Structures are given as C-alpha cells and as structure tokens.
Amino acid sequence: MPDSSQMPDTVAADFSQLDTLLQASPAVLYSGSHDPRSRALCVDWVSTNLWALMGFRPEEACDPAWWTEHIHPDDLERVQVSFARLGKRREIYTEYRFRFRNTGYRWIRDHRRLCDPQVDGDCQVKGAWLDVTERREIQTRLHEREQLLRRLVETDMEGVLVVDAEGRIIEINPAGLGLLSCRDANEVIGNSLMHYVAPHHQKRFVLLARRAISGEPVNYEFDIRDTRGERLRVETRCSPLFDAHGQIRSVLIVARDSNRRSDAAYQAQYLAHYDMLTGLPNRALFRDRLLQSMAQARRSETLIAVMFLDMDNFKDVNDTLGHAVGDRLLKEVSARIVACTRETDTVARFGGDEFGVIQTSMHSVEDAAELAERIVDTVSQPIIIDNHEIHSAISIGLTLYPFDDHHNADELLKNADLAMYKAKREGRNRFQFYVAELNRIVQRRATIERDLRLALQRNEFTLHFQPQLSIDSGQVIGVEALLRWNQRERGAISPAEFIPVAESTGLIMEIGQWVLFEACRQVTEWQAAGLPPVRVAVNISPVQFRHRHLLDSIMHALHSSGVDPQLLEIELTESLIMRDADTTISTLRRLRELGVEVSVDDFGTGYSSLSYLTRFPINKIKLDQSFVRDIHKPDGAAIARTVITLGQTLDMRVMAEGVETYEQLAFLREHGCHEAQGFLFSRPMPGGAIQRLLTDSREDLRLRMLEPAF
Structure with missing residues (x-):
C-alpha cells in the first residue's frame, strides 16, 4: 500500500480500509505481465495478504522466477499451455498445485484477466489466487464415488431411472433402455415417464408418483409401452432423492420385467452396450462415458x-x-488390462483385438505414461492356453484432454488411433502420445530413468566437493559433497532433472547409498594423503530419510571406510524435518548418538515451529543462498540477521551458502555468522582437485577469507 503519511486524511482512510479488506480476503490479488515467449509471470504488485495466506512476502513474489519455481513440476507444462492462450482470450482461469512456504503444495485457482495495452509484447494482466485445496479434495472423493455408483448402475440387470419433479427422465441405465426397447439414451432422456405408461395405468401412476415425490417409498406394478408400442408389465420400486438442502428434487425408480423374460430382443437391448465375449463396455458405452469424463475434466480442471x-x-x-x-x-488380455486400471477408469472392447481405455482424474502427463507402460508390461507376460505358451503384445496410442480443448470425443478417439499406428510403426509393443511435445517430455523422463538404472554400473556418477570455511579463522572446516552425472552419450545432466526421477522410481536409495560410501571413501583417501581431518556433508533426500534402513546404511558406510562419525555431516531440508516431527526427532537423536552431525539446509525457505526447532538435535543451520544474495536489500538483510541470531540463541552454528562477494562476507562476519561457502572461495571440484587445493592453496583460501582485496 502507498505511504499514508503523504496522503490527505480521507484518501489515507480509504487506503487503510482497502488494506483491511484485502487482509480479510481469502484471495490474493496481483497484477503484472505475462511473457508469451518464456511463459513466465512477472508480478509487479501483489496484495499484502500474500504473507498470511501463502507465507511469502510481497517483494518475494516480484522475483521473475518466483511464480514458475513454486508450481508443481507435474502441473507446470499444463499451466503454461493454458495461459499461453491469453493472447486469444480476455480471461482464463486454471487450477494447479503451488508450493506454499508453510504448508507445502496446495491447490490454487488462478483467475487471470488480460488488460490493454501490451507492453513490449508482454500481456498486461490482473488476477487472483484462491486456495481451493479442500474443495478439490471433496470433488475428488465425490467424483470417485459417482464413478463407482455409475458403474454399479450400468451393470445392474434391473432398469434404473431417475425422474425429476416434473416427471421427466433425467438418467437411465442400459437395462432400463432394454425395457423400453431403445438403443440410445438420448432418445429417452428429457421425455416424460408418463409417455411410456400404458393409458389404463396412468391415473393410478400419477397418484403413486405424488406419494413418491412427497418422500414416501412406493412399490407398484403396472404396464408400460416401449418405443415399438409393445406392452410390458414391470415391477417398480420408487424412492425420493434429496438435494444438499434436504429438498426432494427427483425420484429413483428401479424397474424389472415382471415375467423376467429372457427373449432375444430383451437380451439384445442390454447387450447393445456390452461386449458379449469379455463383458466389457462396447464402443457405444465407451463413447458415452468419454463424454461424461470430458465434462468432469472441464469442471475439475x-x-x-x-x-x-x-x-x-x-x-x-x-x-x-x-x-x-x-x-x-x-x-x-481384457482381464489384464482391467487389472491395471482403477475402478473410476473405463476399459472397453471395440471389436476384434481393439480396446479402449479412459483414465480419469489425472494431474500430469506421467500418470498416463505410467498406466500405458504398466499395460504394455502386463500384457507382454506369457499366457498359457491349452499347453500353448503365447507371448502377446499390445500397441497403445494416447491423447489427452483438455490439452487441446477444441477436440470432441470422436476426434480424441481418432487421434488416439493415429498415435497407436505410430506406435506400431515405431516397433510395436509400446505406447505413443499423439502430441509431439508430450512425447518429448515422456521420452526424456523415460530415457533418464533407463540411463539412471545403468549409471552406477557404468561408473557415470562422480562427487564434487565445495569447501566450507570458518569466517573467524579462515580455515577449511569441511566440504559439501555434490552429486554429478556425466552420461556417456548426452554428457552432464543437471541434478534438478535426474534427482526427482530417482526419487519417484526408488532409485534414489541405491544412488544415495553410493554417495554415502563414496563420500566416506574420499575422506579416507584424503587422510591417507596426509591431510588433516575434513568433515564431509552429504545431502539426504526425503525418500532416503524416511526409509527404515537409513541408520544401517550410514553405519555401514562409516564402518566399511573407517571414517570417524564426527567427520560425517547429514544435511536435511527444513521442510523435510517438519514432516512427522516426532519421528524426525527420534531419528535425529539416533544420528547424534552415532556421533554424526546434522545440519538443516536451505533454512528460512520452509516452515519451522520454534517449539519444535528447540527440540531437534541439530548442530548447524544453513542460511539459504537466496537470502545471502539479497543481503544488500533491507528485507534480505533483516532475514539474514534474524537467522544468524536464531542460530546463536539456540546454540547452533550458522553457515551461509552461496557467498559470492566481499560485501556479503563482511555483512556475515559483522553479524556473527560462523561459516561460509560459495564461489567467492571455490567452486565445487573433484576429490583430487580438492586434495591439491587443501595441500597447496589452503593459505590462499584463508587469506581470501580474512584479507579481502577491495
């Protein structure tokens, strides 16, 4: 808000009232520019309730990278594609997962409006962020329950109809269509049920319908006339359906043929929606469910x-x-495909050896890729029939909705069909996306996963080490171990790209074990070369930390290398230690009993309760480099001072990460920060280079720390 001291009293009062309203609002308002080229949002103003609702200071949100960095990686592509249409539409909203500082990822609704004019090609926008996590969870539960109930109704041998207060049919299942000798629900829905009641029963039926709509369950047997004019006696059970306010809005009717006739016509009507061989939905029912799923996807984003x-x-x-x-x-094969899917998904047989699958309630491209891969793997397992071992295989084409919301149901099927033929051309027994960009994303992830499984065997991983220095003495007091992957065909691959894949596939356990052993081995090698003891810090991922064999792995690495436990430091992120804090405290205490040091990495970027922080057996907190970078700004300096003071108060050492300038170093020294690391002193380097640095240049590092040349 502007400085009220520079305004007339009435204007200042208005601004004060506006600020009060914004603080009470459940939505965060913002304005800024959307860059169609980089797909980034640059915020230039945001309401002050950002801190209360999402845990960020308004000035943080004005960092050009802030918005993109906090979107869940699985949602980023979809969100960017959605907002890329802002140039064609005046207003767009979408929902996605966004990382709040205090509570992790939560669902937000981002409602963005295009403003005129454009500036340097950027779209000027105003918008609002609203936390919709609870609503999404309720919608998901309701959707899953709705899908399950719909499957039960569709497979029921009795006719099920829902009729509104005016007597119009609004829902009908396949068995109900069979009673009316009708193939298509669209021919029935919207018609008055009275239209199908035989004339001599209509007056009685009206009286019973009034009783049902008043809330009384009713059983009644009467004659109906189907769409061909033939008469049929049916038994019915009618029950009222209530809305959210307890009002009766419709009536559920369950009907069956009084004679339970099994003639070919009745069976044909029922089986018009199911495959006779497998019992799966056929193409007609598949298309109907696809239309329902598309509508649900639009509503739930x-x-x-x-x-x-x-x-x-x-x-x-x-x-x-x-x-x-x-x-x-x-x-x-049908049974195997069904076994790979959820109850809310649909598996259909189109005829011959062709099948269809609808996968609902997805949040990322990887969800579809994982299901398709699971189906391919499952179907390819040998099948024994009459002592014949059959090696079957299947090709799958995929398309997503609403990645391109101009597609209708028939176009989606056509595109999936085209992608399937492309999969066959690529070698069969595989899956292929229709959209080339999605293929690139999935293939890149699949390639990384495949190569990760070979990286340890091929010795492609290495550790680089970055020195950590005492600010008081200038002595090197430790190093941080940083994992590097040099893939033999593609060269260096960023940890930001391969670590999430390793965590999601479980490979992080094997890789993390290698990092622990290699770090301890390197310490032993340095000691054998005559270097004084050097403590090595190793980052532990959340997956590793929660694994029941973590302590065994650490002890094994220490014992096999002979390293003193006091020379090993385990780094954990702030957000990690706050998950299940009581269990975390127990694990940290056992680490301390071993003699291993514990530090909290990226401190200040997560959420720490002071009451818990005082209970955690922690040796060190690391001031995140984002705060070090902003030390020259008032807010950055205030945060840095606060973290340093907190560490001193709790008797914890404080290390500053990412120190790059002497100005930053001077600030840290002035306010009592204990340790520092960063490019000002040394870049990360292999173990051999660290050995030479500590042998030949240790004094240079000390002088660089203590006697900066301005």
Whole structure:
C-alpha cells in the first residue's frame, strides 16, 4: 500500500480500509505481465495478504522466477499451455498445485484477466489466487464415488431411472433402455415417464408418483409401452432423492420385467452396450462415458487420457491355434488390462483385438505414461492356453484432454488411433502420445530413468566437493559433497532433472547409498594423503530419510571406510524435518548418538515451529543462498540477521551458502555468522582437485577469507 503519511486524511482512510479488506480476503490479488515467449509471470504488485495466506512476502513474489519455481513440476507444462492462450482470450482461469512456504503444495485457482495495452509484447494482466485445496479434495472423493455408483448402475440387470419433479427422465441405465426397447439414451432422456405408461395405468401412476415425490417409498406394478408400442408389465420400486438442502428434487425408480423374460430382443437391448465375449463396455458405452469424463475434466480442471489399444500379431494366434484359443486370449488380455486400471477408469472392447481405455482424474502427463507402460508390461507376460505358451503384445496410442480443448470425443478417439499406428510403426509393443511435445517430455523422463538404472554400473556418477570455511579463522572446516552425472552419450545432466526421477522410481536409495560410501571413501583417501581431518556433508533426500534402513546404511558406510562419525555431516531440508516431527526427532537423536552431525539446509525457505526447532538435535543451520544474495536489500538483510541470531540463541552454528562477494562476507562476519561457502572461495571440484587445493592453496583460501582485496 502507498505511504499514508503523504496522503490527505480521507484518501489515507480509504487506503487503510482497502488494506483491511484485502487482509480479510481469502484471495490474493496481483497484477503484472505475462511473457508469451518464456511463459513466465512477472508480478509487479501483489496484495499484502500474500504473507498470511501463502507465507511469502510481497517483494518475494516480484522475483521473475518466483511464480514458475513454486508450481508443481507435474502441473507446470499444463499451466503454461493454458495461459499461453491469453493472447486469444480476455480471461482464463486454471487450477494447479503451488508450493506454499508453510504448508507445502496446495491447490490454487488462478483467475487471470488480460488488460490493454501490451507492453513490449508482454500481456498486461490482473488476477487472483484462491486456495481451493479442500474443495478439490471433496470433488475428488465425490467424483470417485459417482464413478463407482455409475458403474454399479450400468451393470445392474434391473432398469434404473431417475425422474425429476416434473416427471421427466433425467438418467437411465442400459437395462432400463432394454425395457423400453431403445438403443440410445438420448432418445429417452428429457421425455416424460408418463409417455411410456400404458393409458389404463396412468391415473393410478400419477397418484403413486405424488406419494413418491412427497418422500414416501412406493412399490407398484403396472404396464408400460416401449418405443415399438409393445406392452410390458414391470415391477417398480420408487424412492425420493434429496438435494444438499434436504429438498426432494427427483425420484429413483428401479424397474424389472415382471415375467423376467429372457427373449432375444430383451437380451439384445442390454447387450447393445456390452461386449458379449469379455463383458466389457462396447464402443457405444465407451463413447458415452468419454463424454461424461470430458465434462468432469472441464469442471475439475483435471486431465483425462484416451487410449486406443491394438494387440500385435493377434491374427497369427487365430490362424495357427484357432478361434477358440483366440477368444480365450482376448478374455485374458481384457482381464489384464482391467487389472491395471482403477475402478473410476473405463476399459472397453471395440471389436476384434481393439480396446479402449479412459483414465480419469489425472494431474500430469506421467500418470498416463505410467498406466500405458504398466499395460504394455502386463500384457507382454506369457499366457498359457491349452499347453500353448503365447507371448502377446499390445500397441497403445494416447491423447489427452483438455490439452487441446477444441477436440470432441470422436476426434480424441481418432487421434488416439493415429498415435497407436505410430506406435506400431515405431516397433510395436509400446505406447505413443499423439502430441509431439508430450512425447518429448515422456521420452526424456523415460530415457533418464533407463540411463539412471545403468549409471552406477557404468561408473557415470562422480562427487564434487565445495569447501566450507570458518569466517573467524579462515580455515577449511569441511566440504559439501555434490552429486554429478556425466552420461556417456548426452554428457552432464543437471541434478534438478535426474534427482526427482530417482526419487519417484526408488532409485534414489541405491544412488544415495553410493554417495554415502563414496563420500566416506574420499575422506579416507584424503587422510591417507596426509591431510588433516575434513568433515564431509552429504545431502539426504526425503525418500532416503524416511526409509527404515537409513541408520544401517550410514553405519555401514562409516564402518566399511573407517571414517570417524564426527567427520560425517547429514544435511536435511527444513521442510523435510517438519514432516512427522516426532519421528524426525527420534531419528535425529539416533544420528547424534552415532556421533554424526546434522545440519538443516536451505533454512528460512520452509516452515519451522520454534517449539519444535528447540527440540531437534541439530548442530548447524544453513542460511539459504537466496537470502545471502539479497543481503544488500533491507528485507534480505533483516532475514539474514534474524537467522544468524536464531542460530546463536539456540546454540547452533550458522553457515551461509552461496557467498559470492566481499560485501556479503563482511555483512556475515559483522553479524556473527560462523561459516561460509560459495564461489567467492571455490567452486565445487573433484576429490583430487580438492586434495591439491587443501595441500597447496589452503593459505590462499584463508587469506581470501580474512584479507579481502577491495
């Protein structure tokens, strides 16, 4: 808000009232510019309730990278694609996961409006962020329950209808269509149920319908006339349905043929929506569910995947082993596909060896890729039929909605079909996305995962070490171990790219174990070379820290290398230690009992309760480099001073990360920071280079710390 001391009293009062209103608002308001080229949002103003609602200071949000960096990686591509359409639309909203400082990732609704004019090609925007996490959770539970109930109704052998207060049919299941001798629900929905009641029962039916709409359950048997004019006696049970306010808005009717007739016409109507061989929905029912799923995806701002599946070389099985074996193979493959999906997904057989899958309530491209890969792997397992071992395979084409919201249901199926044929051209027994960019994302992740599994065998990982110095003495008191991956074909790959893949696949356990052993081995090697003891700090990921064998791994690394436990420091992030704090405290105490030091990395960027922080057995807190970088700013300096003072008060050492200038170093020394690391002293380097540095240049490092040449 502007400085009220420079305003007339009435204007200042208005601004004060506005600020009070903003503080009470559940939404954070902002304005800024959207760059269509980089897809970044540059905030130039944000309401002051950002701190109370999301845990950030307004000036933090004005950093050009702030918005992008805090979006969940799985949502970033979808969000950027959505807002890229701002040039064509005046107003867009979307929902995505955003990392709050105090509470981690939460769902927000981002409502953005385009303003005129454009400046240097950037779109000027105004918008609002609203936390919708609780609403999303409720919607997800309701959607899953709705999908489950819908499946139960669709497979019920009895007719199920929902009729509104005016007597119009608003829902009907396949068995209900069979009673009316109708193939398409659209021919029935919207019609008055009275239209199908035989004339001699209509007066009685009206009286019973009034009783049902008043809240009384009713059982009644009467005659109906189907769409062909034929009469049928049905038994019905009617029950009222209530809305959220307890008002009766509709009536549920369950009906069945009084004679339970099993003639071919009745069976044909029911089976018009299901495949006779596998019992799966057919193409007609699949299309109906696809329309429902598309509508739900638009309402909930989630993704759905549409998959077209075709078995590879199925004709060879039919030709060599016969159609009976072929049918049993189709039934087994159907069961395997169903086993890979959730109850809220849909699996259908289109005919022959073609299948379809609708995957609902997705939040990332990887969800679809993982399901497709699971289906490919499961179907490819050998199948034994009549002592014949059959090696089946399947090709899958995928498309997503609403990545391109101009697609209708038929176009989605067509695109999935095209992608399936591309998968066959690429070698069969695989999956392929329709959108080239999505393919690139998924293929890049799959390539990293594949190469990660080989990286340890190929000795592609190395450790680099960055010196850590005492600010008082200038002595090197330790090093931080940093993992590097030099992939043999593609060269250096950023840890920011491969570490999340390693964590999601579980490979981080094996890689983390290697880092621990290699760091301890390097300390032993330095000691054998005659260097004084050097403490090495190793970062531990959340997956590693929560693993039940963490302590065993650390002890094994120490014992096998012979390293003194006091020379090993375990670095944990601030957000990690605050998850399940009581369990964390127990683990940290056991580490301290071993003699291992514990430090908190990136301190100040997460959420720490002081009451918990005093209970944590922590040796050191590391001042995050973002605060060191902003020391020249009033707010940055205030935060740095606060963290240093907190460490001193709690009897913890404080290390500053990312020190790059003598001005920063002077500030840290003035306010009592204990240790520092950063490019001002040394870049990370291999173990051999560190050994030479500590042998030949230790005095240079000390002088650089104590006697800066301005």
